[in-house]
Amino acid sequence: MNLSLIMTRGMETDATLTVVTVVGAGPAGLASAEILSKSGVEVKVIDKDTNPGEEKPCGGMLRIGSARLLGVPCELASREIRGMRVILPNHRVEEVDYGHIISLNVDRGVLGRYLINRVRKAGGDVNTGMKVVDLAKSVDDKLAKRYELTCKTADGRLYKIGTDLLIAADGTDSIIAKKTGVHAALRPNQLGHCVQYQIELENELIEKRIGDRNEVYYGHDVSPFGYGWIFPKNHLVTVGVGALLSTVRVNLWKYLDYFVRKHPVARERLLGGRILKFETALCPLSGLVTPTYGDNLVVAGDAAGHCSAISGEGMYYSMVAGRLAGEICSEAIKAGDLSARYLRKYELAWRRLIGSDLRWGKWLQRIALKSGFMSGSFEKNTPLTSKLGKRVTDVLGGIRPYRGALLRAIPEFLISKLIS
Numbered sequence: 001m002n003l004s005l006i007m008t009r010g011m012e013t014d015a016t017l018t019v020v021t022v023v024g025a026g027p028a029g030l031a032s033a034e035i036l037s038k039s040g041v042e043v044k045v046i047d048k049d050t051n052p053g054e055e056k057p058c059g060g061m062l063r064i065g066s067a068r069l070l071g072v073p074c075e076l077a078s079r080e081i082r083g084m085r086v087i088l089p090n091h092r093v094e095e096v097d098y099g100h101i102i103s104l105n106v107d108r109g110v111l112g113r114y115l116i117n118r119v120r121k122a123g124g125d126v127n128t129g130m131k132v133v134d135l136a137k138s139v140d141d142k143l144a145k146r147y148e149l150t151c152k153t154a155d156g157r158l159y160k161i162g163t164d165l166l167i168a169a170d171g172t173d174s175i176i177a178k179k180t181g182v183h184a185a186l187r188p189n190q191l192g193h194c195v196q197y198q199i200e201l202e203n204e205l206i207e208k209r210i211g212d213r214n215e216v217y218y219g220h221d222v223s224p225f226g227y228g229w230i231f232p233k234n235h236l237v238t239v240g241v242g243a244l245l246s247t248v249r250v251n252l253w254k255y256l257d258y259f260v261r262k263h264p265v266a267r268e269r270l271l272g273g274r275i276l277k278f279e280t281a282l283c284p285l286s287g288l289v290t291p292t293y294g295d296n297l298v299v300a301g302d303a304a305g306h307c308s309a310i311s312g313e314g315m316y317y318s319m320v321a322g323r324l325a326g327e328i329c330s331e332a333i334k335a336g337d338l339s340a341r342y343l344r345k346y347e348l349a350w351r352r353l354i355g356s357d358l359r360w361g362k363w364l365q366r367i368a369l370k371s372g373f374m375s376g377s378f379e380k381n382t383p384l385t386s387k388l389g390k391r392v393t394d395v396l397g398g399i400r401p402y403r404g405a406l407l408r409a410i411p412e413f414l415i416s417k418l419i420s
Contacts, residue, residue: 021043023166031115038122047170062315083213134150170303174299193244201237213232225243288351
């Protein structure tokens with residue numbers, strides 16, 4: 001790679017040119033980078049974290065379909081999941097055993113390292129601990145590219161990167177989306193706030209109390225509008241609480257602390273555990289966010305709102321969008337056309353594959369907010385039958401598309417209303 005030394009405001013700055021720069025080494029960014037690298041396109045990935053994924057507050061549930069899509073082996077999982085439990089506001093437990101692996105609970109740091117190694121093996125250049133601090137349209141003849149990024153490493157060194165094509169996969173608070181103005185910033189009613197603990201627990205206790213089930217908890221004692229989760233791993237349990245940001249009136253940590261120490265079901269699961277780490281983050285719960293493309297630019301993953309508005313699941317949608325970004329950008333480069341008109345194909349492609357889930361997820365979020373499902377008034381007025389409970393786990397576990405789950409749930413909901 002052509003590397004030269006220039007001066008910026010009296011500071012030494014390395015300058016480099018590349019065809020594609022991917023900002024963000026999460027599932028979306030790395031999925032796109034691997035596709036591009038395998039297509040023979042020169043790719044540079046940069047991420048502000050030294051160990052991408054390791055500090056990402058995430059339950060770590062990877063749909064088995066996502067694992068197969070990316071070729072992630074089951075051996076990478078901390079635990080294979082074969083069922084779901086939904087703990088309702090009245091503390092009644094609904095359990096569904098699917099009889100086969102529906103998801104892999106993974107350590108995000110482990111998954112991140114695995115995906116980075118795959119990109120490097122394919123020929124991509126991954127740079128961690130490098131934060132984008134500025135972005136501008138290139139005006140320097142030496143960097144005759146569409147975008148010029150200024151990046152800073154942990155030791156204070158500045159880098160200039162000139163790039164033909166930019167893939168923004170830098171998370172919910174995307175600096176690239178802000179700097180390019182590709183779409184408006186998300187509002188509080190479009191954002192989720194999550195807090196979680198990583199809790200050390202003996203495997204014998206995990207097997208006995210939780211087993212191969214992921215658990216989700218509803219109720220206003222757990223979250224103002226959202227849910228709590230307990231996801232078992234290896235000698236570890238990920239325990240968290242999430243809520244729609246616009247509904248949060250007190251520190252969400254107080255809900256988490258209650259959930260762990262006082263909730264009548266959750267506390268029994270976690271007795272004897274030791275809190276290792278506290279994590280917090282925002283995630284998009286926005287439904288469809290458009291546009292996600294521009295001249296020489298595409299946006300993917302959390303930066304593009306590729307996250308379920310009802311469950312907060314993002315890895316599956318990010319991976320699908322990331323792969324599509326890689327494929328369309330590779331085609332655009334070969335065609336010599338990096339215009340917004342050509343790159344619009346990317347948005348059309350992801351809307352075909354995941355747009356329905358994102359749209360229906362937002363609709364379900366609105367219905368849940370109005371119906372009082374999260375608070376318990378729904379359960380009080382409409383008993384949740386086993387069939388209807390299974391539709392809830394189908395959505396939360398990504399077993400079937402949201403539209404399909406809804407079409408099955410509607411007649412069961414009407415029957416439950418008649419019974420009640």
